[in-house]
Amino acid sequence: MEMTAEKEGLFVDPDFTVDDSALFSDYTTPLSRLTGKVTWLRPQQICRSPCLFPDDITEAHPKQGILGDCWLLCACNMLLKSRYLLDQVMPPGQCLWGQRGYTGQFWFQFWRNGHWTEVRIDDRLPCINNTPCFSHCNCPVAFWVALLEKAYAKLHGSYERLWAGQVCEALVDLSGGVAERWSLKKSVNTPVGQSLFPELSENIRKWSYVSCCVHEDPTGASEQGQFHALSVIEWKDVKTTAGEQVQLLRIRNPWGRRCWEGAWTEGGAGWTMLDPVCSAALLGNTKEGEFWVDKREFQQKFDDITVGYPISEDHHLQSIYTGSLLTHTQQIGGSWIKGFSAGGCRNNSSYSSNPKYWLKVQEGGEVLLSLLQHGPWSSMHNFQKGQSVDNTRQHPYYQAIALHIWKVDKKRFNLTRTLNSTPCASSLTHTYEREVVVHAHLSAGFYLLVPSTFLQGAQGHFLLRVHATCSTFLSAVKVSVQQECGGGEWELESVSGCWTVGSTAGGSRNFPSHGKNPHVPLIVTYDPGGTNVKVTLCQHSPENTLHAIGFHIYKVSGDVECMVISGMVCPVVSCVPHAHSHEVSVQCRLPPAGYVILPSTYQPDCGAEYTLTIARKIPRKAISCQEHLGQAVQETSHVSVMGL
Template sequence: MSASKYLNQDYEVLRRQCLKEGKLFCDPCFPAASESLGYNELGPNSAKAKGVEWKRPGELCPEPQKPQFIAEGATRTDVCQGHLGDCWLMASIAALTLDQDILARVIHPEQNFTENYAGIFHFRLWQYGEWVDVVVDDKLPTKNGELLFVKSTEQTEFWSALLEKAYAKVNGCYENLSGGFASEAHEDFTGGIAEWYSLSKAPPNLFNIIEKALRRGSLLSTSIAASDKEIEHRSTEKLVKRHAYSITAAQKVRKSDTKVVELVRLRNPWGHIEWNGAWSDRSKEWDQVSPEDKAKLNYSAEDGEFWMAYADYIQRYSRLEICNLTPDSPSNDSVRCWNSCQFEGSWKKGISAGGCLNFPATFSTNPQFRVELDIDSNGDNKCSVLVALMQIGARQAKQKGGKNYSIAFYIYKHLSLGPDDLQRPAAQSEFMPKREVCQRFDLPLGEYVIIPATYGANQEADFLLRVFSEK
């Protein structure tokens, strides 16, 4: 798949130039300097930034070892969170390794530190409706000779650290990666579309939904809700609150009493601190499982990954995010087929920023987009449709005070909307202060108008509206 050159930097041209001149690449667009670290907690005079040195992988490997881009395959154990609050990104990268085809599209696995090495690497990311090829140099922030941020359990492996750097570059700096939802990174790695489930209202077939999503190559993450005072608080069962975990497998296991138990496998991106309840590593429940199943499930590895009963999972966790792949994803043929369209727009004060329906006098000034739903998804003259509204650039502008507005969208059946019609939408999403709101609907076939809105009037932002109708 083609991708535009991010900031007009061409990887091949830059590498050839460095090789010709016999020097290693230094990225002028994301320099090994304080502004690339951050502005507050990682600002130039901050305690966290004090003593930071930028080093290339060759300087970090003890002799006689040499750096490797990928050592014995890129796996989820290559993703161990460092001193940065980007567990959401780490959970997404770990989930990404479960589908090697999708991973290869993002990281270009043929890259290395030997053949034509010039200190330059590149990664492909999805950004607001288009794929971009992002160039970075391999100078990484360190303290006391160790990587400051993400690292692999294999000391000589660097693909995950370089991918994190590329993601920091497109988002302005490393500090801008603090705090977020894994579904955001899922979408930026796949171009997919994310849904989420409140586990307190879990549908009865959610375990089957998880199984099917994993088979389709979807990326899954989960978290436990908590107050601001409880961020990364560890429970007595060693579950971490307000912390993103990957879901890496779902399996039904038969016990010796012939009872079948539904299990899910989760991974803490820290690479340690695991659930200590039923079905955890070396728990007594495994004594009731055949040696073959024990070996197959690798239940006792000390890597931050653990199994737990699905019933325990939905009681203890709060939120599940599933990023559905789109037709251009390089995955297997079990991916559902979609028709899709996308629109770009803006909310502007005095022109098209009328706020929500609470502002009836100005609501009609919001941008409007017409779509036709003509696919009978399930044989009932209805179309199963996913609508996603994404605001653009808030994370990149965090150091300037940028933030996500509370946004939502309204769907109307009528093509000519009068004041009374606006009060009766056919469907609408919830307002949420997130980069993206997404919701699935089953709507009668026909033509519709979608109106994206901010909750407050006179708020300005660019947005991307995507509509996927499922065949």
């Protein structure tokens, strides 16, 4: 049925082949029933005149197929509200079907761990009976949704790994911005959620993205009992014939069918309270798969609400609380390492060993801080319907994380006393989320930021981000008090970087391009005898695309930047052989001197992001930090996924 790529001369993606490896990862979802039923077709084999987008933009909304990725499709609606974001994710100028130069290749960009990552695919799509079986566009000849979904599946490792996830994660991946999620139920300690609607101005409602989810099964909405996510398309303030103000919300179901039996469904009692002309106009604007609810019904029936911050064309976030542009942005990476910087929550005496950061606020203003743990890209693909989501269940992939902030005098404060005091702002609880967000109004001065996991010794890498209306400066506290390890105190430093194909991906010492690898300086000033340096290299790649990694440490002769590493230069320490693992490390003793570390993949031109963590012993007496809290800090978690 399918024309061969060789005859067409069209691009065939060698890294995401059209077979079961692209569809499945572990065969643990209902998708496994499709084995042997799927054929892969290019758009021009599916319809006569394929296009990316329909002429009528209202027909461009995503429509869910048999894959449980409503969380991604709800986030895709955000791109239809912002041409800037759409062009960022799907760069313009790509050659389409019927155009000269068409090769069957498309490329997308997704924001990942602080950087935009390019993903290239061919346009062969999984089909059943000559029709795309996964997500597609409301317009059957438009293919932007199906192609974006394929690129996102490639980034995760397979389509199956898109089964169930969080809308807030997809919103961040498609925008590089920030999203917040609250529970609308009084039983959960999220007071902001109860007063969220009055705080969203009309302008914010227009440009932000809002999604909602129902956990329980209301009458007549069977798919919503499966953590199904839906999109809030429109907000409308209307007056009843009695003069009362009513706020209506238009909701869209990615399944493409209406699934609500409230007062504002077509023919419902709510419409009789409005002027017939107003009712007819609102109902006439309702597309397939959409329905209306009022604010009171929404808050009663829905469980979760997710809000994505608007992003201006100048790359600035707009506060959903005040509407102000957060024009000052900075980010920095870090790590929790067992035995060094994984101190756990405030219930542990080792809390002070967690990574610490300075935040300098120049004039005072509105500040948004977010802590994002890297984690596996496919965070929820093993979550099955029916599994417990109670407050004690540990997330199978992410750590429970939190961020606490104290105002201090720079370098002139008692660490123990400060950490035992009440933070000026925090994420309140440790939660099994990829990202936690703290919103605050901070006065001018210095602040101590401490990201932590709930469990002591829990390892991971994270990204700390700051968005503010005022000038801020974020930096790591260079001397971090660590747990004792053979006596003394350790200084911890984390450096994030990447191997770039054709530039800094030089490969191992077996290749002449080895010297092109990133150069990370290392200064050793203290040698008490025994191990005084520990280096850990972690690559941030999905499990099925890991490269063989390792590193070499060279003694510096002259300027680090000008130092040429050739096959004639021998390292003083090596972490070899290169291993196909997320993380490799070495402990060693180095005499006081200047060194340079070259992290590398074994083969040249293997692109990936990495974090290099360096621990050095320093000649200072370790500080003892024992907390005496009046009561245990209440740590709760809440996990919900939207997929079916």
